Amino acid sequence: MNKRPLVWFAVFWMIGSTIGAEFNSMGIVMAAGGMALVLVALVLLKQATPRLAAVCLLGCALAAGERLWADARNVTALAGLDVPDASYEVEVSGTIVSAVEVDGDRAAFRVTADTVCVQGKQPLKLRERLLVQVRLAEQPHQEIAAAWHRGDKVRFAGELSLPAGASNSGGFDYRRYLSSQHIHWLVKVTGIGAVHAAPGPGWTAAAVLGRVDAARDWLGARFDSLYPADQSGYMKGLVLGIREDLDPDQFQQFSRLGLTHILAISGLHVAVFIYALGAVLRLFRMTRERMLITLMLAVPLYVLLSGSSPSVVRAGLMTMLGLLAARMDKLKDGLHLLAAAAVGMLMWNPYFIQDVSFQLSFAVTAGLILFVPSVRHAMPHWPKGKALLDLLVVTIVAQAVSFPLTIYYFNQFHLLSIPANLILVPFISFIIMPIGAVALFLGLLWPLGGQLLAAVSVYANDWTFLLVEKLGAVDIVHSIWATPPLWWIAAWYFILAVICRLLPATPSAVHKEDTDETIPLQEAAAGQDTAPIWELQEEQQRPIWQSRFAFITAAGLAGIALLLYAYFPDVLNRTADVDVLDVGQGDSIYIRTPQGKRILVDGGGTLSFRKPGEEWKERSDPFEVGGKVVVPLLMKRGVHAIDLLVISHLDSDHIRGLKAVLDAIPVRSILWNGSIKRAEDAEGLLSEAVRKGIPLYRAELGQQWKMDKETAITVLWPPPASNKTIPIVEEQNDDSVVLHMQIYESTFLLSGDISSEAESAILSRLDQADAEGTSSQSLKQQQQLDKSIDVLKVGHHGSRFSTSEEWLSFWRPLQAAISVGATNTYGHPHPDVLNRLKAAAVDAFRTDQDGEIRYKVNRTGIYEQIIKQK
Structure with missing residues (x-):
């Protein structure tokens, strides 16, 4: 812990945020006591200094307190109306604060209301965020609704009601989902005649984001002209993060194979963007310092343009911090950047801790940083196939890290997900996505050139869809998992960490490390001081490879037991x-x-x-x-x-x-x-x-x-x-x-x-x-x-x-x-x-x-x- 204090501070901050989100007051006290005992044990085992333990405990308490404070403020201003199954006729005036989504006979958007009149009573001056759904009566009304923009001032009349809660055990809780976005009410409006929209002030945050929405829509329309109807939605999601036009059946096929992360803008997309922009800047002979600053300023624009999902915000923050550290010649390892991004995002919005995209993004990124080197060193040195081995290791580690969250939220896992990711992720990320991006921007200057380049990826996409369909149709290796308990997920990550920590390096890898890098005596001694106590005890009795093998075997058997428990959770249940x-x-x-x-x-x-x-x-x-x-x-x-x-x-x-x-x-x-x-x-x-x-x-x-x-x-x-x-x-x-x-x-x-x-x-x-x-x-x-x-x-x-x-x-x-x-x-x-x-x-x-x-x-x-x- 002492070598990476920021990382452990971030870990306890996330634990505190989770405690504040999931437990009541008594549970929070008990959980805080448990965290204190864990930190005391780490201090006694000399794995942490008392100062670091105190800082981590303080971070845990502050994160829990921030979440409780956020929950206390996250209440409706329409007090006394929150009665389930009740509805009220209301007239509302406010500002549209989201993109307007027109889908079939419904237009939906979010409004920050400043005036609400309930059932003809005296208007209330307040700030309340509402989700508005407008039922469209005729097809031409779609174009009228599509002309509404974020930042517009709007007045409307409709029926106010609470969003639906979870009515089935384990079912989707729409009310809780909207509450995490500070929305407590749903307004249903019949007909666009009940909605009056007009442009609002031009330089408010909502209006600026409205221009970003318009730019995204405009770029999305270019994809409609470059690709056939069955591919344009896919390319929009891949390049711009616009997933509303993605065919649901197509998305389901990708989901079945665990490939939906390809369609979510994340660190890989940001890396490709930075690499491409950096290559362009180098053509102009820009100095390293200016190029780093330019890239740092360009990242927020890409984050906004790609939809600002938690995964891309995480990647953007990490990239900006890395570029800033490189500019100051203080670039540390990626785990510190990840930790800083996690704490920053949770400080900004503690509800991110419950977002599936946030959890998967940080878990997989941390797993790749921590476990890939150990697994790679345990594999044979193969110069001619190094790139393939590296890709295989990254794929396996990413699957192992994401597995518990995948079955927790989606309850299915396809064994062919590993080869599918191995083949399709590099192909789509390094070939299809760049071709689509270049075709989009080339088409702005030279339409014919953009169409010709897009035609190359059209055939590649057809083969991609065919491969996804065929692999997903192999039902024999498609498994369904009950939602595991949280302790199971924690146990899985602990076992995974133990196995990766104890994996022995191959002789070729050890020889390469010995010839490439010299470790100072002080660091070697420090490494011996911080070695796990069980390794020190075993080293006195048997060779290190035997003790490693014994612990790895025990951890592997424990992992198999966890898998069996998760797949057959009620095998002994006779109720x-x-x-x-x-x-x-x-x-x-x-x-x-x-x-x-x-x-x-x-x-x-x-x-x-x-x-x-x-x-x-x-x-x-x-x-x-x-x-x-x-x-x-x-x-x-x-x-x-x-x-x-x-x-x-x-x-x-x-x-x-x-x-x-x-x-x-x-x-x-x-x-x-x-x-x-x-x-x-x-x-x-x-x-x-x-x-x-x-x-x-x-x-x-x-x-x-x-x-x-x-x-x-x-x-x-x-x-x-x-x-x-x-x-x-x-x-x-x-x-x-x-x-x-x-x-x-x-x-x-x-x-x-x-x-x-x-x-x-x-x-x-x-x-x-x-x-x-x-x-x-x-x-x-x-x-x-x-x-x-x-x-x-x-x-x-x-x-x-x-x-x-x-x-x-x-x-x-x-x-x-x-x-x-x-x-x-x-x-x-x-x-x-x-x-x-x-x-x-x-x-x-x-x-x-x-x-x-x-x-x-x-x-x-x-x-x-x-x-x-x-």
Whole structure:
């Protein structure tokens, strides 16, 4: 620690910032005490001086205090209105402080309000940052909205509401995300007629940034003229950091292989920019001192022009600090620059500590600086292949460092990510990106020359996309990981550091170091004093290579144990989960049995009401509940494969999200109602299942599925088919698959979208079986269907024509779960249904009010968890 005090100060500053962000007051006190004990131990082990330990502890406390102070100030000025699910009519005047994004029938921007009038009351003079979404009624209105700029003065009227919180366990918390950007309210405006914009003062910060936005848009438009439609968005992201026009499917393919960092402007892009600009300046015979100053002044312009994301801000700060140190002839190692950049960014905005881009950028950069030399020295000296070995080491180290954060946030890892990065990162970074940048600026002076140069990269991009698609399609090496705990991430980095610290250098590397550099005796002695205590003890008993091998082996085994724990986190968990997911107006139920079998009943579905001629309203990345909600939730829960997918029926609000599930997660078998519906999504889903070779089973009354020894599923509906043909059924509700599920001694009834008529038919079948004494009666006795059930999944989202008194009287449920959308226009759940549940003394939970409804089941019984934020 004593050799790099700034680095350790930065480490404890980041720890303090994390403590302030994640813990309450008691947790902060306990965490601070733990940090103090760690520093005391380091002092006693002579790894840190008392002064350095005190400074680090002070930095940790200051960072935590800064975060608490920031949280205390990060509150809404509209006190008394922050009531969940409430909305208010408001009139607002203020200044646009972000670029205006026009996507389909919506324009979105951020406003710093100076006057807010709530529901016709006296206007309030205040400063409040708002997110504004304007619904566009006609296609020409897109051009009008696109003419609004950052820095414009704006007045508008709309509906004020709180952003949505996380309504599923582990789901995206939009409210928290906006709060980290000091936004606490969302305003929805209907029509551009409710918005009045005019140019604001010309030299405010917002107006200056508005000119930067205009320059970015203008440069982006040049890419539209140089590249075909399927490549222009990709090149904008690669060169300018404009990712709004990147095709979502294309981005998903890059994400699957862990290649999205290529599309994020980062240190590599800044390095290429500095190298290219430096080469140009050298052509003008500029002195070294002037060139360093010129480059230092050029970096902020590039940071602004490329979007100012945390990764490019980090790279820009490091570059400026490095250039400044070089100008003063005091250039230190890159770790000091990284530490200074980290502390500077967190001092400016402590909320950066929770930004994924910030975390990945600093972690990977620090890992490359710390671990690459050790790993490289442990590899053989190969003069002819030095560049290839260097690239291989950088790729492997970057993957190892980013791995825990990747599975924590994205829950997937593709083994072919390593060769994909090895091949594509240098190819794209050193060939495609420079060609695109040169083609852009050459096209400004000589359009034909720019087009000819761009044409070279067009063919290269086609091969890049093809390679990414083919590699990503190899599902056998694509793995899904549950979100690991934070202690696991810390343990992974500790083991990685131990292994890299103890790696022995190859004889050729040692010989090269001995001949290239001489270490003073004082430094050698200092190095012996600071060696780890375990190495000193081992050296007295055995050769150093043996002690290194023993520790590396132990660390490697610990790393394997960590991987197994992360991939199978619930292998010993015998508590079952039944989760009614909040997917809006639709159904999706995830079940994990006590033995770890995975069942998914329906996948929700986002309904579209587009009319012919309204294609312009389609957004570039429309919300789709399967890809945005269901798949991420399943991945976060470590669902490697779905053992049984139940398609209750083929209505869109139950199946449209399943396409994304089939694309992302292996499905081993499908149980469906045995019919076909003439609809694009229904036919497409069944065709995709057949194409993938997934066995399809028709559900029939009396079928039993024994998932494991504690879990049994009985099909109560639909009735057996009269022939072997698959019927076409347009009205699917009363053909829904109805399941009776028993886990340990707890029972669930999943009733799809059946109406009271189907309910009566099911009960008649059960009564008939009882009277005739058929095999169905034996089945009924085995499953104890005449006993009360614990949980009823209310049919058809609480429709008035379902969940009859007869149905409730027969099953006598203790609880009811209603899957329903908060903004549905059907009136679900109907008051009559709620009254019938209340009269039957059934406790009812609703996804629109309670969020995801989670049931934990073990041998002692069942208990529920309500997720939604209030």
